[in-house]
Amino acid sequence: MAASSVHVWKFFRAGGFNQVKLETGADLANLDQLDPKLWVALACPARGLECDERTLELIDSDRDGRIRAPEIIAATKWATGLLRNPDDLIRGSATLPLAAIDDRTPEGLQILASAKRTLVSLGKAEATSISLEDTVGSAESFAATRFNGDGIIPAEAVADDATRTLLADILACLGADTDRSGQPGAGQTKVDLFFTEAQAFSQWWRTAQDDPGLLPLGESTVAAYGALAAVRTKVDDYFARCRLAAFDPRALPALNRQESDYFELAALDLSSSVMEVAGFPLARIEPGRALPLREGLNPAWIPAMAALNATVLNPLLGDQAALAEADWTRTVAAFAGFERWSGDKAGARVEQLGLPRVRELLAGEGKGELTGLIAQDLAQEPEANAIAAVEKLIRYHRDLHRLCINFVNFKNFYDRSEPSIFQAGTLYLDQRSCELTLPVEDTGRHAAMAGMAGAYLAYCDCVRQATGEKRTIVAIFSQGDDDNLMVGRNGLFFDRKGQDYDATIAKIVSNPISLRQAFWAPYKKIVRLIEQQIAKHTAATETQTHTHLTKATEAAVPGGPAAKEEKKIDVGTVAALGVAVGAISTALAYFMGLFKGIAAWQFPLLAGALILLISMPSMVLAFMQLRKRNLGPILDANGWAVNAKAKINVPFGTSLTGIAKLPPGSTVEGGDKFAEKASVWPKVLLALFLLWWLRSYLNEEGWIYRWTDGRYGKGPEAVRPVENRKPAG
8 A cells, every 4th residue: 555645643632642543554554654752652572461472573573572663663564565455454353365465566466375375285275364373384384394495404304314414413513503393404504614614624634734743643643742731731840840959959858748748648548539649749859860651650640641651752752761851852842833733723613523524524515415405495485485474464464453552552551442462461459450460570670660650559479379370460559548458468360361360469669549548548647646656555554553553562561661652652643643634624725715706506617627627738649649640650660662641540540440349239138247236326426416516506597596486595686796786775
């Protein structure tokens, strides 16, 4: 479909901001014209969403685990360009009609042909539509064929034994690529690398073979050099010690190990303590002494010296009982060229095969055989791509519009038609159902960001006991109060598949939940404070009572010191009680004075005003915080890049958290036989107060006076203002 030069957009308002409508295929095809500032989100994770992960992988073109706005645009452009009617994407069907594929483009024609071949291979030649299950089965069947178009050859695709052995050598040296069928194999890059390494290794050896000085012992030089390197440091140490002993004989005792070292060694099991001896000199140190090769050697080094003698010294110097320092120097020098050559080693990756095998492979036709097989495999690449494209188009046909209305706009979230792709399920806890739940990987890191959303967050650890499956979620409570929400409380979580998990609150980020909670919050705090003070006072009184009883018991002895002290305490107590009573009386008098001149009927109005005065600050603060409550930080903490302040206002938040209610038409039979019996006195006192207030009001207005013909109540002179009264007589 060719996009118009200027697309006209429609918007709807939800969450406190304008969101673009995506109601037609043209809307999706022209997303590249929509200002990115008007997108609700600019990026989201490619995993952890309630959307087919394979679809998200296909959209994530750079395979970085995130889906960004340009990738959404590329996906919509590709899908709308392959359909005759792009509006088909809006319906989100999992079945793609063949007639819907636009075969007027080369790619569309190829996809249509591949879809038909797939149906024929499945025995559905007469079918007019293709489903995702059809493509998945076809892709699996095609992947299992000998040549499946990925350019990787597994062992099963090689017919002759020689080439199969070559492939095994390549995999052993360089590791394996994975074929579309899941089998290990090798592609052209790996084959070329193997033969490049083999050629370098062969050439490196040819350099040594062309220069006899580099291999003083021929093909045995490598093994001989290994034996030399194993003892070289120890032999150099021996001759250095002998030279030092010749320089100053006084150093001789120190150069040989002390006698005390041998005493310590004698206490050990020498059969298992060879390494303890290895640190001793190679042989007894004497000025200018040659190194003995048969007798007098350090026992720990006898095997290594025997290997040196057999592979290096005998071939170079002949059989001898001792090694002079000059002969040792010449022996080491003989390997100097070999050392330089070894340092320039090339083709080390194929060294494990050995030079004969490497040269055999270089001389054979194996490389050409593998290259030909890879070419045959790559010849099937267009068909493989076509099969993959059919699957991709079907997935986009089903999922792309749903992704867009949870990315470009948040239609699903705000119209409540179905849960959004970022909603993990429903948490049931404390007679509430929380529908706004999200998966969480790191609770601490998530809470640091999500706490700025202004919402009440409960992080829950969820476990399926039957399978041991674990996950962590965060639930947003947006209705009710937090009186019964605390760490450790248990509930039940249902994921989007209907699977249930045991849920336990592990962390809470406290914020206002509702205005009702804010209204009662000051009084709850006062009640808690009173309860705490009563508890403290009761505990103190109990302690004091116990002390007084103890002293009273001691005072029972006439004339005792405790009795005299008790009398003093009683006098002080009486004085203190007098002061307390006086203070209370003064406070009551002052308090009653504040209400002097206020009519009795005005007391309820005054009480209502006092209640508002106490609750209003808490409600105003809660209202301001609830107005700022938004979804952005919660999603951002999950890896989204939310581009708007997606508000969760009070009415919308109320819809996200359900409160337990009886179903319509339900009845409650009988009463709670264990319920606490209600006292009648509160009702009596309330009735008396209302009667008193009504009588005071009617009296102040003169109604009682008129109804009783002046026998009771205030008369007109008392009711009317003083300036309106007539003079007496």
